[in-house]
Amino acid sequence: MLKVENLSKSFNGKLAVDHISFQVEKGEIFGFLGPNGAGKSTTINMICSLLKPDSGLIFIDGIETSSTRPQLRKKLGVVPQDVALYYEISAEENLRFWGELYGMKGSQLGKRIKELLLFFGLDERARDKVKNYSGGMRRRLNLAAGIIHQPELLLLDEPTVGIDPQARHHILDAVKQIAKDGTTILYTTHYMDEAENLCDRLAIIDHGRILTSGSQESITKIVGENRFLKVSGQFTAENAERLPGDIKELTLISLQDKEVVYSLPMKYGTGEFIENLNKSGFIIENLSIKEPSLDSVFIKLTGRELRD
Numbered sequence: 037m038l039k040v041e042n043l044s045k046s047f048n049g050k051l052a053v054d055h056i057s058f059q060v061e062k063g064e065i066f067g068f069l070g071p072n073g074a075g076k077s078t079t080i081n082m083i084c085s086l087l088k089p090d091s092g093l094i095f096i097d098g099i100e101t102s103s104t105r106p107q108l109r110k111k112l113g114v115v116p117q118d119v120a121l122y123y124e125i126s127a128e129e130n131l132r133f134w135g136e137l138y139g140m141k142g143s144q145l146g147k148r149i150k151e152l153l154l155f156f157g158l159d160e161r162a163r164d165k166v167k168n169y170s171g172g173m174r175r176r177l178n179l180a181a182g183i184i185h186q187p188e189l190l191l192l193d194e195p196t197v198g199i200d201p202q203a204r205h206h207i208l209d210a211v212k213q214i215a216k217d218g219t220t221i222l223y224t225t226h227y228m229d230e231a232e233n234l235c236d237r238l239a240i241i242d243h244g245r246i247l248t249s250g251s252q253e254s255i256t257k258i259v260g261e262n263r264f265l266k267v268s269g270q271f272t273a274e275n276a277e278r279l280p281g282d283i284k285e286l287t288l289i290s291l292q293d294k295e296v297v298y299s300l301p302m303k304y305g306t307g308e309f310i311e312n313l314n315k316s317g318f319i320i321e322n323l324s325i326k327e328p329s330l331d332s333v334f335i336k337l338t339g340r341e342l343r344d
């Protein structure tokens with residue numbers, strides 16, 4: 037659905053995006069995870085033709101973007117990092133404005149506006165001026181405006197920045213639903229957990245460069261560290277200490293009242309561990325297996341932590 041080849045852009049002689057290439061397949065949520073100044077917005081702005089690349093090519097659904105803008109407008113939706121709404125008019129009027137820009141009108145537009153207001157939980161406040169909205173409501177409306185024309189590809193530039201956890205949840209659920217309904221999504225974020233929860237595949241970007249990309253599973257293999265196996269339930273300390281048995285590489289990490297954590301190098305499967313667990317007299321309430329995280333990958337690749 038989206039193919040980017042060797043794309044670069046510099047500002048004042050400094051590369052903001054440094055010859056990146058990646059591809060987003062139809063139907064997936066592709067994450068662009070990176071800290072402030074990594075080049076996420078610059079990339080998004082080039083994809084939607086707001087910025088002209090210094091070099092490189094962008095294809096949307098096989099169409100090269102620099103030559104054929106009008107054809108692409110209907111395929112593409114953009115939700116910019118800075119909320120792009122008119123504050124002196126209502127949510128309904130904002131959506132009408134954006135819909136008309138995309139050539140929508142009449143009952144088709146009216147129906148779509150109603151549907152979006154309902155979907156984003158804004159229907160009761162639809163006639164209020166946007167200036168009286170909370171930050172979370174503005175973010176939701178910003179997202180609604182980006183999908184009014186039901187684009188095939190949606191670019192989301194940090195759509196949850198600066199809002200409370202509940203509002204953030206609401207947006208993330210909406211993004212998942214939009215993807216389920218068939219829209220391909222490029223999602224930029226500097227939140228590790230969003231990338232983890234949302235994205236089918238992702239690229240880690242820093243200083244304008246893609247450091248690694250792929251599925252979370254393949255990316256996290258880079259660190260080649262240990263899996264963490266967390267068991268909660270009822271057991272004695274003695275049970276917990278004896279459990280590793282003949283699995284030499286299994287190490288007890290922490291032992292609390294009802295929870296014990298072991299670590300096991302990635303190269304070992306968890307089958308034997310689970311067998312031991314079943315034989316051990318544990319009453320298991322929950323077992324979770326935590327694979328090496330994107331966090332540790334970022335540290336490994338950059339030598340520093342990805343923080344807000």
Ligand SMILES: Nc1ncnc2c1ncn2[C@@H]1O[C@H](COP(=O)(O)OP(=O)(O)OP(=O)(O)O)[C@@H](O)[C@H]1O
Nearest residue numbers: 047052070071072073074075076077078079117226
């Ligand atoms: N219009 C501009 N003029 C000059 N420099 C710019 C401009 N836009 C971006 N930059 C620089 O390019 C680099 C990448 O910026 P960009 O906004 O793409 O990062 P980002 O990953 O979106 O960061 P954030 O998470 O803060 O939004 C930064 O060093 C930034 O200062």
Ligand SMILES: [Mg+2]
Nearest residue numbers: 076077078117
């Ligand atoms: Mg940005």
